[in-house]
Amino acid sequence: IKQAHPTITLIGCDIDAASLSYAQQQNIIDISTTDFSTAAPQADVIILASPVNIIIKDLQLLATLTLKPHVLITDVGSTKQTIVKAAKPLQQQGIAFIGGHPMAGSHKSGVTAGRIDLFENAFYFLVPQLTSPQIITQLQDLLSATHVKWLTVTPQQHDRIVGQLSHLPHIVAAALVNETQTTLQNSPLGLRLAAGGFKSLTRIASSDPTMWTTILLENEPLISAQLQDYMAALSQIQTDLKKLNKPAIEQFFTNAKITRDHLGPQQLGSLPNFFDLFLNIPDQVGAIADVTQLLAKGHINLVNIHILEVREDIDGVLQLTFDNAKNQQQAANLLRAANYQIIRRN
Ligand SMILES: NC(=O)C1=CN([C@@H]2O[C@H](COP(=O)(O)OP(=O)(O)OC[C@H]3O[C@@H](n4cnc5c(N)ncnc54)[C@H](O)[C@@H]3O)[C@@H](O)[C@H]2O)C=CC1
Ligand SMILES: O=C(O)C(=O)Cc1ccc(O)cc1
Numbered sequence: 530i531k532q533a534h535p536t537i538t539l540i541g542c543d544i545d546a547a548s549l550s551y552a553q554q555q556n557i558i559d560i561s562t563t564d565f566s567t568a569a570p571q572a573d574v575i576i577l578a579s580p581v582n583i584i585i586k587d588l589q590l591l592a593t594l595t596l597k598p599h600v601l602i603t604d605v606g607s608t609k610q611t612i613v614k615a616a617k618p619l620q621q622q623g624i625a626f627i628g629g630h631p632m633a634g635s636h637k638s639g640v641t642a643g644r645i646d647l648f649e650n651a652f653y654f655l656v657p658q659l660t661s662p663q664i665i666t667q668l669q670d671l672l673s674a675t676h677v678k679w680l681t682v683t684p685q686q687h688d689r690i691v692g693q694l695s696h697l698p699h700i701v702a703a704a705l706v707n708e709t710q711t712t713l714q715n716s717p718l719g720l721r722l723a724a725g726g727f728k729s730l731t732r733i734a735s736s737d738p739t740m741w742t743t744i745l746l747e748n749e750p751l752i753s754a755q756l757q758d759y760m761a762a763l764s765q766i767q768t769d770l771k772k773l774n775k776p777a778i779e780q781f782f783t784n785a786k787i788t789r790d791h792l793g794p795q796q797l798g799s800l801p802n803f804f805d806l807f808l809n810i811p812d813q814v815g816a817i818a819d820v821t822q823l824l825a826k827g828h829i830n831l832v833n834i835h836i837l838e839v840r841e842d843i844d845g846v847l848q849l850t851f852d853n854a855k856n857q858q859q860a861a862n863l864l865r866a867a868n869y870q871i872i873r874r875n
Pocket of ligand 1 (some may be wrong): 542635
């Protein structure tokens with residue numbers, strides 16, 4: 530917002546003081562407050578970006594306050610039917626509300642996980658029930674620097690599509706991690722042996738549990754139905770496997786491959802939002818310091834560093850995370866030139 534509209538004053542409201550002070554230090558917001566009821570009446574635009582159950586509570590609270598008559602209220606919640614319903618009393622008072630949902634983000638949460646290019650190329654659903662075209666344009670102009678692709682849908686369409694493409698996958702990922710943990714709990718290395726497939730399939734199992742609990746509860750009927758269909762699909766492959774039905778099993782994988790192969794980067798929405806390098810490091814004192822010094826000398830900003838494996842007498846694996854692809858590439862060049870072995874990049 531600040532990039533496209535530098536003169537706008539942004540009031541950040543949160544219950545978490547640390548998030549507010551970080552946002553203010555980073556110049557993301559101009560004023561911080563924990564008092565929503567006092568801040569809201571001063572606003573020309575209100576963007577609700579808390580967990581979905583809190584968005585609903587705040588919409589109910591907003592309906593009891595005296596707001597600016599031309600205020601525009603919007604939200605970024607991951608579900609839409611119950612949120613749009615909660616906004617009805619405000620709309621009946623003549624207040625403009627547009628439901629919104631950017632299909633971007635990651636398994637990370639908190640203000641520190643935000644990035645200026647987080648929304649680039651992502652789809653941004655708008656659910657503009659009972660809203661005039663001018664108000665929709667006002668919101669799109671406010672968020673123009675995000676470079677999203679706008680998509681207008683009904684709340685029902687939204688919850689069905691997002692249920693299948695986002696909510697159900699979060700259940701699948703978490704169930705697979707939990708079930709694998711139980712199955713392998715007595716194996717010496719257990720989950721630490723997981724290869725790329727398991728890791729990429731389960732990345733979203735690291736998402737915020739509170740946020741995902743509230744999302745599931747707000748979209749329960751649709752997700753329950755989709756979960757039922759998914760379990761039927763699992764059951765079918767189990768039946769085919771038990772019968773050693775080779776053609777059916779092969780068809781199962783072939784269908785999935787054809788569909789997945791047709792999803793190129795253009796069709797898959799937003800840009801990747803984390804840029805990792807994994808490299809082997811020798812088990813020697815100072816090896817990690819050597820890597821960080823190399824990057825510092827190259828003026829390459831490192832977002833995170835994680836030691837994945839260090840066992841005596843063998844190489845360890847270091848995960849380096851950068852906030853953009855250019856830094857990742859420059860780091861890879863530097864490290865290779867210094868004879869480090871890059872084993873994988875995300
Ligand atoms: N994480 C993601 O990738 C995406 C999340 N969303 C939706 O955006 C919303 C926010 O999600 P994130 O930014 O990921 O979560 P987050 O945890 O990073 O941010 C939520 C913020 O709300 C604050 N908060 C919690 N309860 C509050 C309350 N009662 N009053 C005021 N502030 C409160 C928290 O302190 C936190 O700073 C959720 O509704 C989520 O469903 C939408 C698209 C993507
Ligand atoms: O990390 C991922 O791949 C996500 O799926 C991020 C995400 C989380 C919640 C949403 O409502 C939309 C996108």
